[in-house]
Amino acid sequence: MIKIEICCGLNCLAHGGQELLDILENNEKYKKNCEIKCVNCLNECGDTAENSPVIKINDKIYKKITADCMMNLIENFISK
Amino acid sequence: MGKKDLNIFEKMRGIYTPVTEIRRKVLAAVARMIVEDQPPRNIEYIPYQIIDKDIPTYRESVFKERAIVRERIRLAFGMELKEFGAHGPIHDDDVINTITDSKILKRPIVNVIKAGCERCPEHSFIVTDLCRGCIAHPCTSVCPKNAVSIQKGKSFIDQSKCIRCGRCAQVCPYNAIAYRERPCAAACGVKAITSDDYGFADINYNLCVSCGMCIVSCPFGAIGEKSEIVQIITAIKKGKRVYAEIAPAFINQFGPLATPAKIHSALLKMGFLDIKEVALGADKVVLKEAEELVKLIKQKKEPHISKDQRNFIGTSCCTSWKMCADHHFPNLAKNNISESFAPMVETARVIKNKDPEGIVVFIGPCIAKKEECFIPEVKSLVDFVMTFEELVAVFQAFDIDPVDLTEEESINDASSIGRNFPVAGGVAQAIIQQTRALLPESEKNCDITHINADTLAECLKMLKKLKSEKYDPKPLVVEGMACPFGCIGGPGSLSSLNRAKIAVKKFAEEAENTLPSEYLKKK
Ligand code: SF4
Ligand code: SF4
Numbered sequence A: 001m002i003k004i005e006i007c008c009g010l011n012c013l014a015h016g017g018q019e020l021l022d023i024l025e026n027n028e029k030y031k032k033n034c035e036i037k038c039v040n041c042l043n044e045c046g047d048t049a050e051n052s053p054v055i056k057i058n059d060k061i062y063k064k065i066t067a068d069c070m071m072n073l074i075e076n077f078i079s080k
Numbered sequence B: 001m002g003k004k005d006l007n008i009f010e011k012m013r014g015i016y017t018p019v020t021e022i023r024r025k026v027l028a029a030v031a032r033m034i035v036e037d038q039p040p041r042n043i044e045y046i047p048y049q050i051i052d053k054d055i056p057t058y059r060e061s062v063f064k065e066r067a068i069v070r071e072r073i074r075l076a077f078g079m080e081l082k083e084f085g086a087h088g089p090i091h092d093d094d095v096i097n098t099i100t101d102s103k104i105l106k107r108p109i110v111n112v113i114k115a116g117c118e119r120c121p122e123h124s125f126i127v128t129d130l131c132r133g134c135i136a137h138p139c140t141s142v143c144p145k146n147a148v149s150i151q152k153g154k155s156f157i158d159q160s161k162c163i164r165c166g167r168c169a170q171v172c173p174y175n176a177i178a179y180r181e182r183p184c185a186a187a188c189g190v191k192a193i194t195s196d197d198y199g200f201a202d203i204n205y206n207l208c209v210s211c212g213m214c215i216v217s218c219p220f221g222a223i224g225e226k227s228e229i230v231q232i233i234t235a236i237k238k239g240k241r242v243y244a245e246i247a248p249a250f251i252n253q254f255g256p257l258a259t260p261a262k263i264h265s266a267l268l269k270m271g272f273l274d275i276k277e278v279a280l281g282a283d284k285v286v287l288k289e290a291e292e293l294v295k296l297i298k299q300k301k302e303p304h305i306s307k308d309q310r311n312f313i314g315t316s317c318c319t320s321w322k323m324c325a326d327h328h329f330p331n332l333a334k335n336n337i338s339e340s341f342a343p344m345v346e347t348a349r350v351i352k353n354k355d356p357e358g359i360v361v362f363i364g365p366c367i368a369k370k371e372e373c374f375i376p377e378v379k380s381l382v383d384f385v386m387t388f389e390e391l392v393a394v395f396q397a398f399d400i401d402p403v404d405l406t407e408e409e410s411i412n413d414a415s416s417i418g419r420n421f422p423v424a425g426g427v428a429q430a431i432i433q434q435t436r437a438l439l440p441e442s443e444k445n446c447d448i449t450h451i452n453a454d455t456l457a458e459c460l461k462m463l464k465k466l467k468s469e470k471y472d473p474k475p476l477v478v479e480g481m482a483c484p485f486g487c488i489g490g491p492g493s494l495s496s497l498n499r500a501k502i503a504v505k506k507f508a509e510e511a512e513n514t515l516p517s518e519y520l521k522k523k
């Protein structure tokens, strides 16, 4: 099981975090292989949200991550 | 086969794009400037904070990128745009005048930032390079205007003859003929967007009802709305007695972890004295409209036909729908659309009754509410309007994250019917349920027919059919909503539709009372 934590803090909410959550929740394959959790601010966003959205995959932080990047990462983990 | 065609404003919905990013960063930067009491001249730094690269990211040059950000900043302060040729520093006397706790907003609310408009081609059919110049070339045979010919081995459409019927596109075996439209104009259900002499998008303010759909549909982010966050923050910082009323669509807008109670705490922490659910006003509106319906049902039983008799109850809570109906079908609207004001106004009345000097801020997904505040009676009750998206920026500026706060008290101002308002169809259902409860026992199960439409284009179609009496049976309740899927699809919302829908339903179920009459009586 891949552990994914999506930051639902304010900065990440404003800058694309929720949309990442939508992608995960609407994808059967990801839902089957990942344990998706919504978490409070991970304290990595920066003062002006310059690093948002932030997510954690298997305890590793990824900053300013885009949807395609996140999907690539997850695919990699799944195929491992 | 491809996916189903999406409505223009559904296309980019729920997708986080650089356009969204810039819009939100500007709002947050402006809010921060006021929260931190920075001097007005600091406004000149914001474009450099937002566009901080030395090479262009979005347009042909960083200078243009910054010029557009400048205009967005002016809108965020609530100022007028500076048109071409009038470019000067953004920091002029206007800025100092905006840092006040009184209302400065002027019409129009929705503005085309001409510097950012890419003059998208107006709607037309074009031959794409999928055209193989086939031997059959059916496109040339079906055009009623003889506008299609084969030139240099490919199909060619003479735009001066084309009437955009789409027949050629329909018959092309390769789907090589595509329909292209201007996103802003396609999004506008009342056809208010045309071109100016230079081909830039231009809004006809006689038709515009400030629904905001063009704002969220322009892929270049060239349309924006004026904001009142600067004046709201100033009022709070000056220690004025500021109250918030929050629209029923607020559930889940601030993420799955920000529960209603936490949002409540966050607003209090920001400096609002008290927070009311707009669903309370919705309850009052439902009750009023249900009473009108009971009267109408009685009237219908004894039909003495007079010409301007009321035929149905038209809902009145959506500002854009009401404006659009008033403009295009004045008689129909006058006779049938309820006189009651929007829930926003009714809720504000409750607050102002308690504290006439208090400042009332409406928080919702809606941009048209900013327009509604120009109506004198509304103006005296609702002082400012801010969207959910703007509120997020203000939270960011105050460094308040609802998710981090403890839940103190939850909001509990309304019945489940009032809370169901923001989903298309919800208002009509609410009125019907409440009416049944008011009707005498013998009539409780009588037929109450209703119709509803969302998006302005659909609303107009519905009104047209109503006028020519095409509905059978004739509807008693008519609900119109300008935003797709209702308020939860509003231009100032953040949550995905699905999650918003589920959350609104759940929150409605949590209300202690089902019917407005029960809840309002209890008070
Ligand atoms: S969609 Fe945007 S860029 Fe295109 S014409 Fe309309 S306002 Fe201009
Ligand atoms: S009616 Fe709506 S879509 Fe049309 S111009 Fe006005 S705000 Fe834009």
Ligand code: FES
Binding pocket: A007, A008, A009, A010, A011, A012, A013, A040, A041, A042, A043, A044, A045, A046, A052, A053, A054
């Ligand atoms: S809000 Fe996501 S890391 Fe701070």
